Each structure stands twice: as structure tokens, then as C-alpha cells.
Amino acid sequence: MEIVKKLRKFGEEIYSDLMNGRFPVVKIPDRSTKNIKYDRRRREYVLGKRVLRRSTKNVAHLRSFTQLVWIAYFTKQLIEAGKTSTLRDVFYSSQAYQVPFKDQKESNEIVMDLEAILNTPREEFNIIPEERSSIFGDLTVEFTLPGYEGRRINLTSHPDGLMIGHALRTADFIETSAERVFVIEKGGIFTRFIEEGVHKRYKAILINTMGQAPRSTRYLIRRLNKELGLPVYIFTDADPWGVHISMVIISGSANSAHIRELATPDAKWIGVWATDIEKYRLPYDRLSDMDVKRLLELKNDIRYQNSFWQGQINKFLEIKKKSEQEAFAKYGLTFIVDKYLRDKMEQVSTL
Numbered sequence: 582m583e584i585v586k587k588l589r590k591f592g593e594e595i596y597s598d599l600m601n602g603r604f605p606v607v608k609i610p611d612r613s614t615k616n617i618k619y620d621r622r623r624r625e626y627v628l629g630k631r632v633l634r635r636s637t638k639n640v641a642h643l644r645s646f647t648q649l650v651w652i653a654y655f656t657k658q659l660i661e662a663g664k665t666s667t668l669r670d671v672f673y674s675s676q677a678y679q680v681p682f683k684d685q686k687e688s689n690e691i692v693m694d695l696e697a698i699l700n701t702p703r704e705e706f707n708i709i710p711e712e713r714s715s716i717f718g719d720l721t722v723e724f725t726l727p728g729y730e731g732r733r734i735n736l737t738s739h740p741d742g743l744m745i746g747h748a749l750r751t752a753d754f755i756e757t758s759a760e761r762v763f764v765i766e767k768g769g770i771f772t773r774f775i776e777e778g779v780h781k782r783y784k785a786i787l788i789n790t791m792g793q794a795p796r797s798t799r800y801l802i803r804r805l806n807k808e809l810g811l812p813v814y815i816f817t818d819a820d821p822w823g824v825h826i827s828m829v830i831i832s833g834s835a836n837s838a839h840i841r842e843l844a845t846p847d848a849k850w851i852g853v854w855a856t857d858i859e860k861y862r863l864p865y866d867r868l869s870d871m872d873v874k875r876l877l878e879l880k881n882d883i884r885y886q887n888s889f890w891q892g893q894i895n896k897f898l899e900i901k902k903k904s905e906q907e908a909f910a911k912y913g914l915t916f917i918v919d920k921y922l923r924d925k926m927e928q929v930s931t932l
Contacts (some may be wrong), residue, residue, distance in 0.1 A: 582660065582739050582880070584660065584699070584701055584705050584706050585657065585660055585661075587699045587701060588653055588657045588660075588699070588706070589654065589657075589780060589834070590842055591607075591653055591698065591699070591870050592650075592653065592654075592657075592797065593913070595607070595650065598822070601744055604636055604637045604638035605636075605637050605646070606634055606635065606636045606637070607634075607635050607646065607649065607698065608632045608633070608634055608635075608698075609632065609633045609634075609635060609694050609697055609698055609700070610628050610631070610632055610633075610670075610697040610839055611628070611629070611632060611633050611693075612628065612630035612697055612839055613692060613837070614627040614835065614848045615631070616628055616630075616631040617629070617835050617838045619832070619883045619884060621883075623844075623846070624831075624832055624844070624846035625833040625844035626833045626834065626835050626837075626838040627838055627841075627844075627845060628697070628835045628838050635649070637757035641743055644681070644693075645691065645789060646831075647680065648675075648681075648682065648687075648688070648691045649691055649694055649698075650679060650693060651675065651678060651680045652671070652688075652691050652692055652695050652732075655674060655675075655678075656695070656703075656706040656707065656708065657672065657706075658904070659663060659706065659707040659708070660667055660706060661729055661737045663706070663728075665707045665709050666706065666707060666708050666709070667708070667709060667710070667711050668685065668688070668689050668692065668708060668710070668855060669685060669687070669711065671688055671692060672684075672688040673853060675683070675688060692708060696839060696840060697839040700839075702800075702840045704747055704750065704796070704797060704800075707747075707796075709746065709747045709777055710795050710796060710797060711745050713745065713746065713791070713795070714740065714744075714745045714788065714790050714794065714797075714798045715742030715743060715744055715768075715771065715788070715789040715790050715791075716736055716742055716743055716749070716786065716787065716788050716789075716801070717736055717737060717739075717741075717742035717743070717771075717775055717786070717787045718736050718737060718759040718780045718782060718785060718786030718787055718881075719735065719736070719737055719757055719758045719759055719780060719784075719786075720735065720736045720754065720756075720759060720786055721733055721734070721735045721736075721754075721755040721757065722734060722736065722749065722753060722754060722755060722757045723752060723753045723755050723762040724748055724751075724752050725751050725753060725866055726747065726748040726751060726752075729748060730755065733755060736786070737780070740775065741772070741775075742771065742787070742789060745788075745795070745797055745798050745801055746797065747797065749797075750797045750800055750801055754804070754805075754808060754809060755778060757786070757809060758784060759780075759781075759784055759785060759786045759809075759811060760784040760785070760811065761783065761784065761785050761786075761811055761812050761813070761814060762785065762786045762787075762788060762802065762805050762806070762811050762812070762813045762814065763779065763785045763787050763788070763814050763816065764782070764786065764788045764790060764794070764802060764813060764815045764816065764830060764848070765787065765789050765790065765812065765816045766789075766790055766791075766792060766815075766816060766817040766818060766823060766826055766906065767789075767818070767896065767905075767907070767908075768789055768907050769906075769907060770790060770816065770906045770907070770917065771788075771789035773914065773915075773917065773918065774787050774905060774918065775787065777915055777918040777919075779903065779918055782918075783922070783926070786811065788802065788832075790826065791863065792826070793825035793829065794824055794829065794830055796801045796840070796843060797822055799830055799833075799843045799844070799845070800842060800843055802830060802845050802848070803842055803843065803844065803845045804845065806845045806848065807845075807884050810898040812847070812848075812849070813830075813848035813849070814848070814849050814851045814925075814929065815830055815831075815848055815849065815850045815851065816851065816852055816904070816906060817850070817852075817853065817855070817903040818853060818903070818905045818906055819852075819853035819854060819855055819857060819858055819863075819897075819903055819905070820872060820897075820899065820903035820904075820905075821875040821876045821879060821903075822867075822875070823853070824850070824876075824879060824890075824893070824894070825879065827848075827850035828850075828879075828884055828885070830844070830848055831844065831845060831846060831850070831884075832844050832846065832884050833850045849929060850919070851925045851926075851928070851929055852906075852925055853904060853906055853908075854893050855893045855894075855897040855898075855900065855902075856892075856893065856896055857904075857921075858900065858902050858903075859900065861909070861912075861921070863903065863904040863908040863909065863911065864908045864911055865903060865904045865908070866902070866903055866904070867901055867902065867903075868897065868901045868902065868903055872897075872903060873898065873901075876894055876898055877898075879894055880894045880895075880898075901927075909921055
């Protein structure tokens with residue numbers, strides 16, 4: 582396996598330094614905000630060229646160096662045993678080896694350092710996220726996960742949708758009649774779309790992100806777009822946090838800038854817009870001071886500089902209102918599918 586080769590090479594370089602009387606040194610891509618930039622050509626966040634040196638010659642580096650080596654060892658053990666671990670498991674497992682982490686945040690940071698060094702997401706070395714989202718639609722996949730190789734399933738097989746985990750993230754796409762993907766922030770609206778047959782009416786694959794989309798979900802969204810050529814449309818609440826959820830899917834997050842293939846630059850946010858609050862006379866709440874602060878941050882963010890994004894942000898600031906996807910229930914439970922979704926699909930070509 583390619584990841585085992587990378588881990589072995591990492592270990593061999595440290596071993597070679599020790600055997601030749603040198604202090605081992607590792608070079609880690611700098612993940613600080615100073616080294617994160619928005620690549621206009623790729624339309625996503627990427628790391629710059631700055632590299633940090635962590636040397637055993639420096640006493641101040643010994644703790645983090647030891648932690649890094651142990652994480653590499655632990656992940657190699659996971660892969661060879663065919664096991665998986667969550668970030669929480671990693672933190673507690675370290676105690677059995679008497680490797681000191683003051684808290685899980687510290688162990689999470691070291692895991693991300695290893696990702697950056699190996700240029701490989703942690704999911705590839707069997708450290709999987711605890712967050713889960715769901716998918717539903719006419720797509721047949723074939724699992725590649727050891728022990729399940731060759732098994733096929735259609736994603737309409739469970740009425741609540743199938744959980745997006747490591748097995749689904751790495752599955753092969755076999756067959757689909759879908760022509761688009763709807764990414765939905767809220768579980769209630771995801772369920773409404775299933776009940777109203779949106780997957781059939783619009784020939785769509787439905788994905789529920791459960792708030793901010795986990796990395797496995799963003800990776801799968803990108804695959805559906807790149808491998809199957811399916812356009813992606815994102816539905817969120819009409820608030821600054823919904824706006825940001827959409828942009829993370831489109832352009833990636835600063836926190837994951839060291840990992841590629843998580844962004845879907847051609848995905849489109851098609852609501853709920855600030856202008857929709859007035860157009861559909863939706864029930865609303867007033868923007869909080871924190872909401873306004875966040876909107877001003879987005880307004881100055883390089884990713885939001887075109888006229889569409891600026892127009893929606895300015896509208897939020899003008900009307901001082903926010904609303905939720907569920908607010909469409911004011912007009913009946915099926916209005917969001919029968920009227921709103923139809924309107925949006927007519928507008929989408931102008932985005």
C-alpha cells in the first residue's frame with residue numbers, strides 16, 4: 582500500500598539519522614494562517630511553501646517529535662491490523678504507551694502534522710472522523726473496504742439515507758440515473774426531500790451534511806462532481822453560518838488547506854438567500870452582533886468578492902434578518918419542494 586510505503590520511508594529516515602550519529606530532523610509544512618493562501622486558479626485554500634523544522638537537537642522539540650513518531654507508529658499498526666480509530670481513540674490509546682498529550686486538541690494537531698508530512702488525509706491511514714452525514718439516491722456503489730470488497734448497494738436502500746463513512750467514501754461508483762446532487766444542511770429538509778421524491782422528480786442524489794460538512798462528505802461530493810460530472814447545488818439556512826457552510830464545500834477550509842481533493846469549486850449555493858427572506862416573506866430572527874461580525878468578515882474574504890456573494894452579504898446587513906430552511910413550512914410542508922426548489926432550478930443558470 583502506498584501509505585505504508587510513506588510511513589516506512591518516514592521511519593527509515595529517522596532510523597538512518599540515528600544510526601549515523603545525527604540528530605533526527607523532520608520537516609513539516611507550516612499549517613499556520615500565515616502560510617495558508619487562496620489559490621485563485623484552483624479556487625481553493627492551499628498551503629504555501631513555508632516549512633517548519635522539528636529537531637531532536639532542540640530540547641523544546643523533543644516532546645512533539647516523540648508524539649509525531651508515535652502517531653506514525655500507531656497508524657502503521659492500524660493499517661497492518663486492518664483496524665480503524667477515531668481521533669478520540671488516538672488520544673486515549675497514547676496513554677497506554679505513556680506518550681503524553683495534555684488533551685485531545687494537542688493529539689489532533691500532531692495527526693494533522695503527519696497528514697501534512699505524508700501529503701495524505703488521515704482517513705487513508707485509518708483514522709476516521711466521528712461526524713456522520715447521510716446520502717440517498719439512485720447510485721449503485723461497490724465497496725472496496727477489506728472484508729466487503731465486491732459487495733454492491735444502491736443508495737435508495739434505506740429510507741433514512743445511508744451514513745457516509747470510510748466505506749462509502751472509498752467505494753467505486755457503478756451506475757446512476759442521477760443528473761445532479763442536492764447538498765442539504767438540515768436533517769429535517771433532507772427527510773422532506775426523500776418523502777417528496779426529490780430524487781426521482783429532479784433525478785438527484787441527496788446529501789445531508791448535518792451542519793458543516795465533514796471531510797469525508799466533502800470528499801464524496803467532489804467525487805460525484807468530478808467522476809460522474811454531476812452539478813452540485815447547496816441548500817443552507819439564510820444566515821452567515823449557512824453561507825460559510827456553502828463556501829467550505831466550494832473552496833475548502835483553512836483548517837484543511839494541507840489536504841487536496843476536498844473542494845468542489847463548481848458547486849453552487851442556491852439558497853436560502855438573504856433576498857429569499859423578503860421574496861417569500863419568510864419568518865425570521867434578527868441578526869445578532871456575532872452574526873453581523875461574521876458577515877463583515879465574509880464581506881472582506883477573497884472568496885466572496887464577486888457580485889453575487891457581495892450582493893447577498895450586503896442584503897443580510899441591510900435587512901438585519903436571518904431565516905431557516907424550515908421557515909418555508911409557513912406555506913405548507915411541501916412548499917419548499919413544489920415551489921421553492923422549482924424556482925431555484927429555473928434561476929440556477931444565471932448564477
